[in-house]
Amino acid sequence: MVDESRIKQWLTNANYRNSDIAFREIVSITTSYPGLYPQLDTYIFNDGTPMELVNLHGTIPVRYKNNVYNIPICIWIMDTHPNNAPICYVKPTPDMSIKASMYVDQNGKIYLPYLHDWVPTSSDIIGLIQVMIVTFGEQPPVFARPKDDLPYQRSPYMPQQPPAGGSSFMPFPTPYPPAGGFSGYPPYPPTNTGFPQYPNYPSYPSYTASNFDNPAVPPMSGGTGTIKEEHIRESLLTAIEEKLMRRMKEQFQQSQAELDTLRRTQDELKQGKAKLDAILARLEKEENDLNKNITILQDKEQELEKAIERLSNQEAIDVDDAVITTAPLYKQLLNAFAEEAALEDAIYYMGEALRRGVIDLDVFLRQVRTLSRKQFMLRALMQKCRQKAGLTV
Template identity: 70%
Template sequence: MVDTDRLRQWLSKYHNPEVAFRDIMSAVSQYGGLQPHQEPYMFNDGSRADLVNLSGTIPVRYRGSLYNIPICIWLIDTHPKNAPICYVKPTADMSIKVSMFVDQNGKIYLPYLHDWVQNVSDLLGLIQVLIVTFGEHPPVFAKTRESSVTPYPSNSFMPQPTGSYVAPYPPAPYSGSSGGFGGYPPYPPTSNAGYPPYPSYNTPYPPFSGSNFGTPTPPAGTGTIKDEHIRESLLTAIEEKLLRKMKEQFQQNQAELETLKRTQEELKQGKAKLDSILSRMEKEKNDLDRNITLLKDKEQELEKAIERISNQESLDVDDAVTTTAPLYKQLLNAFAEEAALEDAIYYMGEALRCGVIDLDVFLRQVRSLSRKQFMLRALMQKCRQKAGLSI
């Protein structure tokens, strides 16, 4: 039974306490062998923090049999933004099986942890991935009596059951830091509900007992572990370690390659923009050069015209303006006289404003000038009609 009040108190310093609480309760409700605890955790940089962890066992089916694998899942205070830190916690009768998923310290490496996505990944999904992964690659194996590090012959990571099922990590009373699973509560029998009954096997191995639990039985016909068995086990461990290193290096190179590809795409886009800007500037430069050339030509024409006019004798304006027909001359004279009357009316207004003439004189003169102006405009209109010009 989980003390929810204490769990909420532990999670009070987390960034998203409610989300972490729901995630933990969902995992514990499905896997009763895990229980939340709060313990100090030391990071690689030497800093310490009180973090909540899920410790205990998870059921793993390996070669048709069900085993309880002890694990510990540490929740970072930024959960679920960042992935948890997971460890396999072997008991005194177990040794860690180093593979691409578990290192010699028991730390677990999974693509699910590497590709952890907030609001998508959760503890329940992580545990399910652990169960599937450990079902194919067991993370621990039982120690031998002679040596605590002697591996199994024939790649036998966990002993095969015989007769009635005996788990390699049998339930034991939980006793804190001693007994049981080295501080982890046992996986309760009721949590195996829904699994098929444990099968019986007829194998050459004798039944396990409390005294010989975890001790491998050598293959039939041999009484000792041969050198080739140890050599094969070492070669397997080295091969798996090299494969994990190669995979990590490949993933790192792949990530760097993706970064370089994105940088290349950005540089190509920038180059296209720069080429467009340079093309537009080149076009504007050509337009400016063409306009400058045109203005220089016009300037030379004006200078020649000014020089030609300055060398000519002064001309009478009246003599300079000549018409080709009497009708055009009559139109020109009427236009000039009408413009003169327009100027006279303007200056009459200025004289009235300045008080030079009286209002009566202004009105009388303006009336007379306006009458003449009207007649002249009518004459110009008739002349334009006769000449076929626009009115």
């Protein structure tokens, strides 16, 4: 059971931008894959820059040739997660060697299309682990070292070194999950600091010729040392039960991972459906508004056509008759306005003549002063006429 408060403290101390998302993913991963443990450690980038990051270290179950193996990995979660993909490594134990391929280099760094095409909105670490399980099941990233190269005695659960020049590299098989496992296997020791250490398995018991073909049967203690038929039967039943339980556990975990993926896909589809419904509702509203505007435009067009038809049927209008005033006061106002506009144009052209050097400055000033005085009088006259006529001033 992981310490959730400590994980939150790690994410806060390491200044994770989206600490809530990272926390939820870490808890989900440690629940789905009990062989992985979180820790806060220092990661050194290629340029030598150190950074405090949270990583998930431990093992993941990989099926290879009908056997399940624990592949040791380490996933460094970036402080910008999920905007940037994590950095992943294979971390072989002393009795393992890295098998370099297009997915793993000599240093153990993992290269996957899922990491290269990381999408912040849809990619997550659980999906990455599932891709690792499938990829490493086809191309195991580690194999067991030769017996002479091991720093300690080989575990009875380690496969033999492949023949020279052969391509059948086998990873290091151990039961999964490592904690709370099945009978007959030593449990995986949990730890909170550093990469989890693999247990030193006891060596094989010495078998007699009568039980060599059945390694699941332990030697008898005491008595004559012979194996009776009921012992063989009980041992076989125990071995078959353990094998069936392991297969059922593996099948359950695989089905659970597929179910989780389908649930996430369902959630994404529901979110997409909600977005599409909102878009369709907005489009329907815009369509209704557009239809209303089209109806208004058609009505205005009909009114315009009627006005054009009415005007075309009328007699021609005399411009002079159109500006004839109905009262002497209005006529005086119209004449004053026309004269004032003419003076405005005259002053403008006087300025143009001065600019081009057609007239002298003295002539310009004298004429402008005269025109301005007359213009002022006309404007005062127009204001009085408006007041008398009751028009807006």
